[in-house]
Amino acid sequence: MRTVRAAAAIALASALTAVAGCGGGSSSGGGGSNESPKTLTYWASNQGPSIEADKKILTPELKKFEKETGIKVKLEVVPWADLLNRILAATTSGQGPDVLNIGNTWSASLQATGALLPWDQKNFDAIGGRDRFVDSAVASAGAEGQDPSAVPLYSLAYALYYNKKMFADAGISQPPATWDQLIADGRKISKDGKWALGAEGANLSNNIHQVFALGKQHGADFFDKAGKPTFTSDGAVAAVKQYIDFMAKDKIIAPGNAEYAQNQSLQDFAKGKTAMVLWQAAASTFASQGMKPEDWGVAPVPVPSGTPGTGQNLNSMVAGINIAVFNNTKNIDGAKKFVKFMTSDAEQKLLNKTYGSVPPVKAAQEDPAFSASDVKVLRDTLATSAAPLPQVANESQFETTVGTAVKGLFADAAAGKPVTTESVKAALTKAQQQMAQ
Incomplete structure (x- = not known):
C-alpha cells in the first residue's frame, strides 16, 4: 500500500x-x-x-x-x-x-x-x-x-477480508456481494465499540485505489481519452461521495480512521475491532498480528449488483x-x-x-x-x-491531488461536518485546478 x-x-x-x-x-x-x-x-x-x-x-x-x-x-x-x-x-x-x-x-x-x-x-x-x-x-x-x-x-488486486467470528456474532452467514449488503451487514456490526469497515483515510494512494474502482462502477475514469482530468464528472463525484458516506452517512467506518495512513486499519481488523477491510494482500500481516488462517475469510470486493466482471462491475485496480x-x-x-x-x-x-x-x-x-x-x-x-489506473504521465499528481481531496473529506466526516454532493464536487474541482498548475 x-x-x-x-x-x-x-x-x-x-x-x-x-x-x-x-x-x-x-x-x-x-x-x-x-x-x-x-x-x-x-x-x-x-x-x-x-x-x-x-x-x-x-x-x-x-x-x-x-x-x-x-x-x-x-x-x-x-x-x-x-x-x-x-x-x-x-x-x-x-x-x-x-x-x-x-x-x-x-x-x-x-x-x-x-x-x-x-x-x-x-x-x-x-x-x-x-x-x-x-x-x-x-x-x-x-x-x-x-x-x-x-x-x-x-x-x-483488492479483496474484501472479513472476520468470521464477528460475522457469526452478528448473525451474518456469508460475506456481502453488493454494497447495499455491505452497508446492511455493517449496521448490524457497528455497535458496542465495534466497527464494520476499516479505511486508511489519510493514505492518499489507498484513497485513489478505492475511488478509482468505485468510479468505474459509476461509469467514471477520472481522465478522458486525451489524458485530460475529468475529476468533476457526475460519476467521479458520486464515487467519492459513496466512499466518504461509509463514514459520514452509513456510520460503518470509525471516525478515527480518517487519520489512518500506516496499516492501522489492518491492526484494528486483527484485534477484532473492525470486521472488514478492503486490501491488496494481507495474510502475512494478519499472521504477524496473531490471527490464524481460520479466523478470517476473503471474498471479492462488492459491486453494485450481481457478480464482479467487466464494465460497471469492475471491482479493483490492477x-x-x-x-x-x-x-x-x-x-x-x-x-x-x-x-x-x-x-x-x-x-x-x-x-x-x-x-x-x-x-x-x-x-x-x-x-x-x-x-x-x-x-x-x-x-x-x-x-x-x-x-489499470490511468497510464498518464501525471498519474502521480492524480494520486496526490485527488487523494488529498478524499483525505480532507474524511476529516470533515470525522468532525461531523456535512459531506454533500456540492462539497465533494468543490474538493474535486480544487484538485483538478491543481493538476493544471
Whole structure:
C-alpha cells in the first residue's frame, strides 16, 4: 500500500519538466555511480507487516544472489509514505539506488522523466524474455506503445477480508456481494465499540485505489481519452461521495480512521475491532498480528449488483509492484542480473508465497500455493474484473491531488461536518485546478 505526500505533486512537476534523462547513482546517496561493480544498492518497498519483517525476508535472498554472482546488494526498505518522494528526489539529484521497487501505477509518470532503464527486447532477453510475464502485468509497467519502464515483480488486486467470528456474532452467514449488503451487514456490526469497515483515510494512494474502482462502477475514469482530468464528472463525484458516506452517512467506518495512513486499519481488523477491510494482500500481516488462517475469510470486493466482471462491475485496480533500474547506474550488467534473479521462477514462488501476492511470472503461478482460496480471489479478480489506473504521465499528481481531496473529506466526516454532493464536487474541482498548475 502506498501513501504519497502532497509535496510529491510539486516534485513530479519539476521532474517532468527538468530532468529527462536523469537517474540514480551517487556516492552520497548510496547509488551506483561510484560503487564497485561488485556492489548494488536496492530500494525495496515495504511489502510485509513491517520494515524489519521485509529485511528478514529479503536478506537471505540477497545473500543467495551474492553467493551466485559475487555481487553484494545493499538493502534499504523504504516505507510507502516516503518512497515516491525519495524516487522523485533521486531523479532530480542523481542520488539514488541502482535498483528499486515502484508501485505499478507510477510507471508512466516515472517513465516520462527518462530516469528509468527502458525494458526493450534486448533487456527483456537478458532476463529470460518478455513472454515469461503475464501480459496485463507488463501492460501496467509503462505507457502504451512505449517500452516498459520496469519489470513486474509482485501482482496484486483488492479483496474484501472479513472476520468470521464477528460475522457469526452478528448473525451474518456469508460475506456481502453488493454494497447495499455491505452497508446492511455493517449496521448490524457497528455497535458496542465495534466497527464494520476499516479505511486508511489519510493514505492518499489507498484513497485513489478505492475511488478509482468505485468510479468505474459509476461509469467514471477520472481522465478522458486525451489524458485530460475529468475529476468533476457526475460519476467521479458520486464515487467519492459513496466512499466518504461509509463514514459520514452509513456510520460503518470509525471516525478515527480518517487519520489512518500506516496499516492501522489492518491492526484494528486483527484485534477484532473492525470486521472488514478492503486490501491488496494481507495474510502475512494478519499472521504477524496473531490471527490464524481460520479466523478470517476473503471474498471479492462488492459491486453494485450481481457478480464482479467487466464494465460497471469492475471491482479493483490492477495493483502490483515493479522492479526498475536507474538509467545512469554504473553497474548496468549487475543490475540486470539482479532483476533476473528476483524474477526467476524460484524467487517468484518464494517471495510471492511469503507476501501473499500473485507471481506475474507465468511458470511460477503453476505452484499449488497460488491456488489457495485467498490467492485465488486475487488471481480471479486480476483476470476478470480489474482495470489499470490511468497510464498518464501525471498519474502521480492524480494520486496526490485527488487523494488529498478524499483525505480532507474524511476529516470533515470525522468532525461531523456535512459531506454533500456540492462539497465533494468543490474538493474535486480544487484538485483538478491543481493538476493544471
